[in-house]
Amino acid sequence: MNKIQIEQGDVIELFSEIKNNSVDLIIADPPYNLGKNYGNNQDLKGFEDYLSFSSKWLNEAYRVLKPNGTIYVFMGVRFISYLFDILDKKLGMFFNSWICWHYTQGMGKKIGFSPRHDDILMFNKTQNFTFNLDNVRVPQKYYRARNNMRGANPGDVWKFSHVHYCNPNRQEHPTQKPEGLMERMVLASSNETEMVLDPFCGSGTTLRVCQQLNRNCIGFELNPDYIQMTKKRLSKPFTGFDSIDERMERVPLDLSDYNIREEYLASHIKWFLQHHNGSVEKFNKSVEEMYGDRILKEQKKTAKQISLF
Structure with missing residues (x-):
């Protein structure tokens, strides 16, 4: 300790x-x-x-x-x-x-x-x-x-x-x-x-x-x-630091490759928002706004491919 x-x-x-x-x-x-x-x-x-x-x-x-x-x-x-x-x-x-x-x-x-x-x-x-x-x-x-x-x-x-x-x-x-x-x-x-x-x-x-x-x-x-x-x-109990560099909350543009995007999004919170709980929801909302439709289409495509086997 x-x-x-x-x-x-x-x-x-x-x-x-x-x-x-x-x-x-x-x-x-x-x-x-x-x-x-x-x-x-x-x-x-x-x-x-x-x-x-x-x-x-x-x-x-x-x-x-x-x-x-x-x-x-x-x-x-x-x-x-x-x-x-x-x-x-x-x-x-x-x-x-x-x-x-x-x-x-x-x-x-x-x-x-x-x-x-x-x-x-x-x-x-x-x-x-x-x-x-x-x-x-x-x-x-x-x-x-x-x-x-x-x-x-x-x-x-x-x-x-x-x-x-x-x-x-x-x-x-x-x-x-x-x-x-x-x-x-x-x-x-x-x-x-x-x-x-x-x-x-x-x-x-x-x-x-x-x-x-x-x-x-x-x-x-x-x-x-x-x-x-x-x-x-x-x-006092810790709920997250009281301030953040706003760049930590941003989602990179042009994450068009499915595998790269999945790997990046899986790591973003651990890398940049680990002690900033208040920013996680904002980040997830930005991901949804930027890539939501694309992620949904890819999920449906993956599910369809699985059903063929």
Whole structure:
């Protein structure tokens, strides 16, 4: 059984309790220094103080990460270039991807363009790192024999909706991230029973995802109220992750060959919707709309052939 652990306190002090080279994956969503209220602390430091804080926790993250480990770091536009510099030049990590998380709704502005994305930096400790592409592929839009039936690389622009206040999984936290977003990182950059660390676990999304994906996980959190909220969240029955890349629900066009279509449709839910029960009905409906008549004709044809023997 996997182990999910939450520790309360200052992130730098809690990092000191973690052994060198002991963590397989770090997913970090630190405060963006925008003045948000996190209950028992305010996200607002002086410019140099914030950079110093960032440098300290990233140094600790580098220390505890295994040689084949990966770190994902969420960050707003003002400081992301500085974090890139720390990871790249000061720590000598290997840049992998600059991921754009695109969401459909966000802050409205009357002067200038409204922001509709967050950035996520992905760095590896060495050039020998874990990356499970088959676990995070997305269905093809058009099926071709030369394509991988398992799907395509999702790319570096990820479209996941915010966890809206009407969502039953919405927590009392100002920066809750969608579970589907964390699911992709965990599946891509770790294996079952390995160790994941979230040094700013907030609403507990990373811990909830790791709980369901059979990863061990440690979360650090300064606010004890958020820890109690996360524990309650972890105790609830699981019915499926609260968000999904909409491409996971699509049915490839041109699945005209009977044998190929049968093989693909038999595997789609296992490959793409295993932890998204709410999307299965939508997928099945799309199959019916796209291939229903053809499937029915082929079933009748097969039944007729059987009756001849």
